[in-house]
Amino acid sequence: MTRVFVLLTLLVAGVAAAETPMTVRRLALLVGVNDGGPGRERLRYAVTDAQAFGKVLSELGGVAPADRVMLLDTGRSGLLDGFARVKTLVESARASGMKRVEVLLYYSGHSDDEGLLLQGERMDYGELRRNLMGLPADVRIAVLDSCASGAFARRKGGASRPAFLVDTGSQVKGQAILTSSSEDESSQESDRLGGSFFTHHLVSGLRGAADVTRDGRVTLNEAYQFAFHETLARTERTQSGPQHPAYDIELAGTGDLVMTDLRATSAGLVLSERLEGRFFVRDEAGVLVVELMKLPGRPTELGLAPGNYKVRRELDGVVSEAQFALAEGKRTPLAPTDFTSVLREATVSRGGAEVRQDVRMMAPAAEMAASSGPRKLVPFNMGLLPGVSLNSVSTSGPVENRFALGLMNDGTALAGGAALALVSNMYEEEARGLSMALAVNTAGGNVRGSQVSLALNVANEDLDGFQLTTGVNVAGGNVRVGQIGVGLNIAGGRVSGTQLSAALNVAGEDMRGVQASAGVNVAGASFRGIQASTAVNWVGGAASGVQATVGFNRAESVRGLQLSVLNVSGDVTGAQVGIINVGKVVNGMQLGLINVAEEVRGVPLGLLTFEEKGQLHLEVWSSDIQLVNAAVKFGGKYVYTTLMAGIGPDDRLQRFTLGLGLGVHIPLGTRFWLDMDLGGSGVHAVKQPFRGSNLLAQGRVMFGFQVAPRFAVFAGPTYNTYFLFDGQRNKLTTMPVGEDFIDDEVSVQYWPGVQLGVRL
Numbered sequence: 001m002t003r004v005f006v007l008l009t010l011l012v013a014g015v016a017a018a019e020t021p022m023t024v025r026r027l028a029l030l031v032g033v034n035d036g037g038p039g040r041e042r043l044r045y046a047v048t049d050a051q052a053f054g055k056v057l058s059e060l061g062g063v064a065p066a067d068r069v070m071l072l073d074t075g076r077s078g079l080l081d082g083f084a085r086v087k088t089l090v091e092s093a094r095a096s097g098m099k100r101v102e103v104l105l106y107y108s109g110h111s112d113d114e115g116l117l118l119q120g121e122r123m124d125y126g127e128l129r130r131n132l133m134g135l136p137a138d139v140r141i142a143v144l145d146s147c148a149s150g151a152f153a154r155r156k157g158g159a160s161r162p163a164f165l166v167d168t169g170s171q172v173k174g175q176a177i178l179t180s181s182s183e184d185e186s187s188q189e190s191d192r193l194g195g196s197f198f199t200h201h202l203v204s205g206l207r208g209a210a211d212v213t214r215d216g217r218v219t220l221n222e223a224y225q226f227a228f229h230e231t232l233a234r235t236e237r238t239q240s241g242p243q244h245p246a247y248d249i250e251l252a253g254t255g256d257l258v259m260t261d262l263r264a265t266s267a268g269l270v271l272s273e274r275l276e277g278r279f280f281v282r283d284e285a286g287v288l289v290v291e292l293m294k295l296p297g298r299p300t301e302l303g304l305a306p307g308n309y310k311v312r313r314e315l316d317g318v319v320s321e322a323q324f325a326l327a328e329g330k331r332t333p334l335a336p337t338d339f340t341s342v343l344r345e346a347t348v349s350r351g352g353a354e355v356r357q358d359v360r361m362m363a364p365a366a367e368m369a370a371s372s373g374p375r376k377l378v379p380f381n382m383g384l385l386p387g388v389s390l391n392s393v394s395t396s397g398p399v400e401n402r403f404a405l406g407l408m409n410d411g412t413a414l415a416g417g418a419a420l421a422l423v424s425n426m427y428e429e430e431a432r433g434l435s436m437a438l439a440v441n442t443a444g445g446n447v448r449g450s451q452v453s454l455a456l457n458v459a460n461e462d463l464d465g466f467q468l469t470t471g472v473n474v475a476g477g478n479v480r481v482g483q484i485g486v487g488l489n490i491a492g493g494r495v496s497g498t499q500l501s502a503a504l505n506v507a508g509e510d511m512r513g514v515q516a517s518a519g520v521n522v523a524g525a526s527f528r529g530i531q532a533s534t535a536v537n538w539v540g541g542a543a544s545g546v547q548a549t550v551g552f553n554r555a556e557s558v559r560g561l562q563l564s565v566l567n568v569s570g571d572v573t574g575a576q577v578g579i580i581n582v583g584k585v586v587n588g589m590q591l592g593l594i595n596v597a598e599e600v601r602g603v604p605l606g607l608l609t610f611e612e613k614g615q616l617h618l619e620v621w622s623s624d625i626q627l628v629n630a631a632v633k634f635g636g637k638y639v640y641t642t643l644m645a646g647i648g649p650d651d652r653l654q655r656f657t658l659g660l661g662l663g664v665h666i667p668l669g670t671r672f673w674l675d676m677d678l679g680g681s682g683v684h685a686v687k688q689p690f691r692g693s694n695l696l697a698q699g700r701v702m703f704g705f706q707v708a709p710r711f712a713v714f715a716g717p718t719y720n721t722y723f724l725f726d727g728q729r730n731k732l733t734t735m736p737v738g739e740d741f742i743d744d745e746v747s748v749q750y751w752p753g754v755q756l757g758v759r760l
Contacts, residue, residue, distance in 0.1 A: 025093045027067045027137070028104045029086045030054045034510075034526060035073055036110025037120030044494070044510065045189045047072050047526055047541045047556075049108040049145060049199040052289075056206045057104065060260035060303045070570065072557045073526060073542035076121040078571065081585060081601075083131045090137050103137040108199060111146035132175065139257065140175040141220065145199045147186045172257055177248040178202075178224055180231070185243055188235055194288055198245055201230035201291065206260045208268075208302040209292035216263050216301070219256045230291075262303040267326035269309070270333040271300045277315030284308040301331070313339055375400040386410045495523075511539075527555070537564070558583075567592075581606075600636040607660075609635040615665060621757020623718065624733045625696075626657060629757070633675075638665050642677060656689075657681040657696065675702040675714070683722075683732065693725035696732070700755065710760060718753040 032050030034043040054070060057063040067089060071082045086103060093101045110117040115124035132140055180187040180198035189196040202223060204210075210218050210226035228245045235243040262268060271279065276296040282288050284307055294300050306328050313320045320339035326332050375398040383389035383406035391399045391410065403418055483489035489499040492508040495515075499505035503519040511523035517533045526541040535551040543555035546563070553564040557571045567576040572583040572590075581590045586600045595606040599613040610616075614636040621629050626646030633642045642661040663677020681696045697720070704714035722732060724747045731737060737751045 023099045024062070024102060025067065025098045025100070026057075026062045026102045026104065027069075027086055027089050027093075028054065028057050028061075028063045028106065029069045029071070029082050031071045031074065031079060031082065031105075031107045031109070033071075033073055033107075033109035033118050035119045036117040040110050040117060043109065043189060044191070044525075045195040046108040046145075049189075049195045050106060051541075052195065052203050053106045053108075053143070053199060056203050056260065059305055060206065060262060060264050061104075062261070062264065063104070070556075072570070073119070073544065073559070074557070074571070075119045076123050078573070079116075079118060079123060080131070081587075083135070085585070087135055090135055094136065101137045102139040103135050103141070105132060105140070105142040106145075107143070108145040108196065111144070116146065138173050141257075142175070142177045143202070144178070145180040145187055145196050147181065174250045176220060176250070176257070178220075178227075179246045180243065182244045182246050185241075188238060188243055193291070197231045197234055197243060198227055200288070201234070202227040204230070204290045204292055207290050207304065208260075208262050208300065209290060211262065211301070214298065214301075216261065217258045218260045218262070220259050221256070223259050230293075260303065262301055265303040265305065267304060267306040267328060268331045269302045269304055269311075269324070269326060270331050271302070272333055272335045273297055273299050274336055275313070275334065277313045280312045280314075282310050282312075377402075379403065380405075382406050383408050383410055494525075510541075521549075543569070553578075597636075600639075604636045604639055605662075607641065609639070609641055611636045613637065615640050618760045619714075619757055620760075621714075621755050623755040624735050624753040625720070629657075629755075631661075633663075639663075640665055640675075640677075642679065644679060644681060646681075654687075655683055655685055657683050659696070659698075661698075661700075663700075671706045673704045673706065673712075675704065676700065694728060695723045697721045697723070702755070704759065712759040713757070714759060715754075715756045718755055720749075720751055720753050722749040723747075724749070 030050045030053060032047040034046045036043070050070065050072065054063075054068055058065065058068065069082050069085050069089075071078055074082070090101050090103065107116060115122050115126075116128060132142055180196065187196060187198060190200075193200045205223040205226035206218055208218065210222040212222055224245070224247060231243055231245055235241070269281070271294055274296060276294055278293045279291065280288060281290040281302065281304070283304075289304065289309075290302055292300070304326055306326050308323070308325050310321060310323050311334065313322075318341060320341045322334060322338045322340070324332055324334065324338070376394070378391055378394045378399045379402045381390045381399075381401045381404040383391070383404065385408055387410070389406065389410060391401070483491065483495075483498070483505075484500045486502050488504045488506075489501045490504075490506045490508075491499070494510045494512070495507040496512045498514045499507065499511075499516070499521075500514075501517050501519070503517065504522070505515045505517045505520070506522045507515070507524060507527075509525045511525075511527045511529065511531075513529045515521040515523070515529070515531045515533075515537075518535075519533060520536045521531045521533045521538065522536075523531070523539045523541075523543075526543070527539040528544040530545055531537040531539070531543075531547045531549070531553075533549045533551070535549060537547040537549045537553045539547070539555035541555075542557045542559065543562075544559040546561045547553040547555065547558070547567075548561075548563040550565060552566045552568070553562045554568045555562070556569070558569040558576070559573045561574055562569060562572070562576045562581075563578065565579045566582075567578045567580070568582045569576070570584045572586040573588060575589040575591065576583060576586070576595075577589075577591045579592055580594045580596075581592045582596045583590065583600075584598045586597045586602060586604070588602045590597060590600060590602075590604045590606065590609070592605075593607045595604045595609040595611075597604065597611050597614075600609075600611055604611065604614075611634075615633055617633045619631045619633060619642075621631075623629060623646075625648075627648035629644065629646035631642045631644040633640050635641050640663055642663060644659040644661060645657065647656040659679050659681025661677045661679025663675055663679075666674040666676075668674055677700050679698050679700070681698070682690070683694050683696055684690055699719045701716040701718070702714040703716050704712045706712045720733070724730070726745060729747070731749070733751055733753060735751045735753055737749050739750075740748045742748065
């Protein structure tokens with residue numbers, strides 16, 4: 001009986017141990033670089049791809065915000081710094097007793113068959129592999145979405161093994177490399193997807209589309225297989241041709257490497273068994289977050305954050321849509337009855353390729369208007385009301401005008417002429433010329449000239465030229481020259497030129513040029529140029545250039561200058577100048593009253609400087625002036641601010657000092673260091689504080705020895721200059737003092753001194 005009890009006890013303990021999840025810490029280095037350098041076309045979505053990949057890792061992949069290192073539009077030195085930061089995180093995790101550490105590297109940008117191309121600089125694949133191998137983690141996963149990235153995944157003697165972050169019994173160690181294309185192929189990005197084909201489908205797979213086993217977890221193998229087949233299928237008919245993702249696996253051990261856990265999110269979308277077709281899920285901002293082809297017969301669960309969404313289904317040429325809200329802690333099911341049919345019309349792009357566009361109206365298919373046929377030329381149009389014009393009596397189909405005059409002009413296209421109206425000019429497809437109205441100008445397509453209005457100009461797609469208004473300018477697509485308005489300028493796409501307004505400038509994507517406003521400037525993606533406002537400058541991605549405002553500057557990362565009352569950014573290469581400066585890794589200068597950063601590789605100058613990897617010490621010492629002195633030192637690794645105070649029983653506690661200093665810290669090996677600072681203090685009487693007029697200026701040199709990590713001793717000389725005003729005559733030290741009299745009211749004392757103390 002005893003033997004049976006012992007065996008049962010051991011069996012239960014073994015099962016419990018097997019079910020105890022392994023302690024895992026997952027770190028991520030995320031790199032997105034749109035600029036490959038001179039001669040390389042600037043990418044549009046490398047930065048946003050890195051952000052999307054980082055978002056899914058945070059929501060479903062177990063990567064904490066503090067364990068993400070995000071580098072946007074960085075160069076070679078920035079990437080090397082990123083590897084160093086991740087290595088420090090890995091070593092810290094190891095030192096804290098973490099049993100298992102995993103690292104994910106993601107890169108989206110330009111490359112060739114020799115290496116990565118970062119803003120005109122190169123990191124060859126050998127150097128990249130050495131930096132990756134130098135991370136002391138159990139598993140290292142690299143995902144490269146760039147041209148010819150398959151060259152990085154070529155065999156180096158490793159053996160490919162099946163199975164790829166980890167289940168509870170996994171002992172897998174080694175590295176895995178996934179690339180978006182083979183070594184001789186281009187990696188492609190799509191305006192329709194708002195990102196690259198490979199990353200888009202990889203993220204879709206990680207959100208649950210790749211979960212073929214329906215266990216609520218997506219392994220690396222599942223994610224790769226899904227991304228491979230979807231990328232290949234969606235690029236077979238593109239201009240650049242099919243794109244074949246590649247991989248190189250050098251792993252040993254048992255178990256599957258689990259990339260995402262769909263149960264990690266508090267909300268989810270369930271596509272029911274009866275649903276089939278290709279599904280496109282967009283968030284409230286219109287960003288395509290998941291795309292998948294679903295077969296009938298089994299449900300599919302997608303891990304998404306709480307919020308409002310819209311999903312489109314394409315099946316046998318029929319398009320339908322559904323809108324839904326995902327709530328905290330709930331799984332929301334969708335069935336065929338939740339979808340409503342919508343129309344879509346065929347149009348032809350300017351390059352001649354057919355484009356399918358949804359018509360956002362509910363109607364039977366027979367009622368769809370065929371507006372995509374050839375346009376009939378009606379040289380002159382006179383319009384009173386929409387439908388009451390020469391266009392409407394000339395033909396029932398699409399028309400093209402050279403000149404239009406009236407109260408309200410309407411037509412299909414304005415090509416190479418002008419339209420003048422007292423109320424509005426409305427063109428459904430394109431307006432190439434001049435539109436002038438006292439109220440509204442609208443163009444459903446491209447504009448290649450000017451729109452002038454006192455109220456509202458709207459162009460649903462690209463705009464080449466100017467929109468001038470005293471009210472609102474809206475361009476749904478890209479703007480290549482400029483928008484000038486007294487009220488608002490809004491561009492849904494990229495802006496290359498100038499936005500000037502008295503209230504608000506918005507570039508939905510990249511901004512290249514100048515945004516100047518008396519109110520707010522917003523660039524949804526990256527920014528390069530000058531932002532000037534009196535309130536807020538906001539950049540959703542990387543900023544290169546100058547942000548200047550009286551109020552608030554914000555950017556994901558900065559290469560240049562931020563000048564404002566409050567500056568907030570991620571990594572900074574350049575300078576932040578303001579009252580309050582907040583950054584992550586700062587390569588350059590922070591100049592302000594309050595500076596906050598993770599690390600400053602340069603000069604932080606401020607009254608209060610707080611650096612996560614810098615200094616924060618309490619010092620207590622004795623000197624020839626005061627028996628007891630204390631100071632708080634804080635700041636960067638090499639530049640610090642010190643707040644000082646002192647009092648001494650040697651003068652019967654009749655006086656005290658308060659002061660501020662600025663100094664430099666110089667490491668001298670592993671245990672020795674040297675601090676030098678300049679400070680100024682006021683000397684005050686205890687009974688009548690802050691009434692005297694004097695200044696004690698000190699230059700101090702401190703040689704220190706680090707006895708323990710949080711304990712050091714130091715000593716050194718000082719030189720003191722004591723300015724006395726208002727006819728004061730008193731002595732602070734027992735040392736020999738020299739004294740000069742400037743006049744009857746002002747005297748100066750000076751002497752060398754000494755100090756001895758400890759640092760905690």
